Amino acid sequence: MIGVGKIKQYSNVLERPLSKGKQEVSLSAFAFLFSELVQYNQTQVDNIAELERRLEDAGYAVGARVLELFCHREKGNRRETRLLGILSFVHSTIWKVLFGKVADSLEKGTEHEDEYMISEKELLVNRFISIPKDMGAFNCGAFVAGIVRGVLDNAGFPAVVTAHFVPVEGQQRPRTTILIKFAEEVLAREARLG
Amino acid sequence: MPTAGPRSGDAIFASVERVNAELFTLTYGATVRQLLTDLEEVEEVNKQLDQMGYNIGIRLIDEFLAKSNISRCVDFKETADVIAKVGLKMFLGVNATVTNWDAEGTCCSIVLEDNPLVDFVELPDTCQGLHYCNILSGVIRGALEMVSMKTEVTWLRDMLRGDDSFELQVKLLKQVPEEYPYKDDE
Numbered sequence: 339m340i341g342v343g344k345i346k347q348y349s350n351v352l353e354r355p356l357s358k359g360k361q362e363v364s365l366s367a368f369a370f371l372f373s374e375l376v377q378y379n380q381t382q383v384d385n386i387a388e389l390e391r392r393l394e395d396a397g398y399a400v401g402a403r404v405l406e407l408f409c410h411r412e413k414g415n416r417r418e419t420r421l422l423g424i425l426s427f428v429h430s431t432i433w434k435v436l437f438g439k440v441a442d443s444l445e446k447g448t449e450h451e452d453e454y455m456i457s458e459k460e461l462l463v464n465r466f467i468s469i470p471k472d473m474g475a476f477n478c479g480a481f482v483a484g485i486v487r488g489v490l491d492n493a494g495f496p497a498v499v500t501a502h503f504v505p506v507e508g509q510q511r512p513r514t515t516i517l518i519k520f521a522e523e524v525l526a527r528e529a530r531l532g
Numbered sequence: 533m534p535t536a537g538p539r540s541g542d543a544i545f546a547s548v549e550r551v552n553a554e555l556f557t558l559t560y561g562a563t564v565r566q567l568l569t570d571l572e573e574v575e576e577v578n579k580q581l582d583q584m585g586y587n588i589g590i591r592l593i594d595e596f597l598a599k600s601n602i603s604r605c606v607d608f609k610e611t612a613d614v615i616a617k618v619g620l621k622m623f624l625g626v627n628a629t630v631t632n633w634d635a636e637g638t639c640c641s642i643v644l645e646d647n648p649l650v651d652f653v654e655l656p657d658t659c660q661g662l663h664y665c666n667i668l669s670g671v672i673r674g675a676l677e678m679v680s681m682k683t684e685v686t687w688l689r690d691m692l693r694g695d696d697s698f699e700l701q702v703k704l705l706k707q708v709p710e711e712y713p714y715k716d717d718e
Binding site for chain 2: 370
């Protein structure tokens with residue numbers, strides 16, 4: 339970027355002015371980093387479930403920070419308190435800033451009242467990933483599921499969030515669906531609020 | 533495709549796909565935090581970050597050469613300039629300058645004017661020995677090794693440790709002569 343001055347020194351990270359979040363790095367830089375994150379975690383686990391859990395944990399840490407940052411910057415220190423509000427915040431605002439686009443779809447589960455799904459044809463983190471056959475249903479989207487869970491949990495909407503490949507007809511690559519299953523208390527509260 | 537001369541870092545950065553820097557920053561932060569939890573010793577984390585960087589560097593050099601259209605550098609000075617002006621720019625979108633050359637022209641400093649790895653970061657007292665950006669030095673070391681240069685890359689100044697800028701020292705240890713004929717698949 340032209341005209342970006344030298345970074346100033348601040349005694350405290352909180353005194354630093356908040357960036358507008360328009361800075362970018364190359365997609366390759368992110369993909370290389372993410373690939374290392376996955377490879378490192380592979381050395382730390384014995385099975386796929388454990389690997390997904392660790393990626394989800396890493397994502398959770400990102401999500402918690404993203405929520406704080408965005409509520410401050412995009413929403414003037416307010417955050418959503420209703421279920422649909424927070425879901426559309428994740429699907430639109432967060433997706434747009436983090437991944438450069440609104441998520442392809444946000445749907446309510448047909449079988450269960452407490453399930454919602456965010457789907458993406460080609461999730462950014464899965465762009466350069468191909469899963470070896472022996473790793474079965476492993477999905478690096480677990481990292482993004484973690485981000486979503488981090489955001490929801492810290493906003494007061496505890497949920498179980500998982501990432502799944504869903505085959506799409508006529509497409510070679512499956513899409514990724516982030517399945518959100520809210521905790522009972524969340525739905526009870528929603529019902530009370532009417 | 534017509535092959536023009538080498539492309540500038542700005543031109544390449546403008547043409548490649550990009551992602552939000554905060555996603556990158558926070559993902560890196562999550563990685564470092566995971567390493568700190570797993571490995572406990574700060575020194576081990578420094579090593580692991582350097583190793584991850586090295587792994588990236590040996591792959592990233594291909595993309596760099598393919599996109600930059602740069603041919604062989606005549607000397608190490610040119611190499612350092614290319615890293616600062618083209619390499620760092622095209623991947624991280626940052627500007628850097630090369631200074632502090634020694635008399636032999638084999639050791640210099642790359643000073644970063646901006647560093648997307650460290651946004652939102654403050655080192656707690658327990659992590660004062662951490663070279664938070666060690667992945668970056670690993671990348672440079674790995675990439676240079678793939679173009680026949682053994683180097684040692686160390687952080688001289690680090691703003692997270694209270695210095696006034698980020699300064700990487702790149703020291704050329706030796707040029708490894710390329711073997712010919714190449715043995716791709718024996």
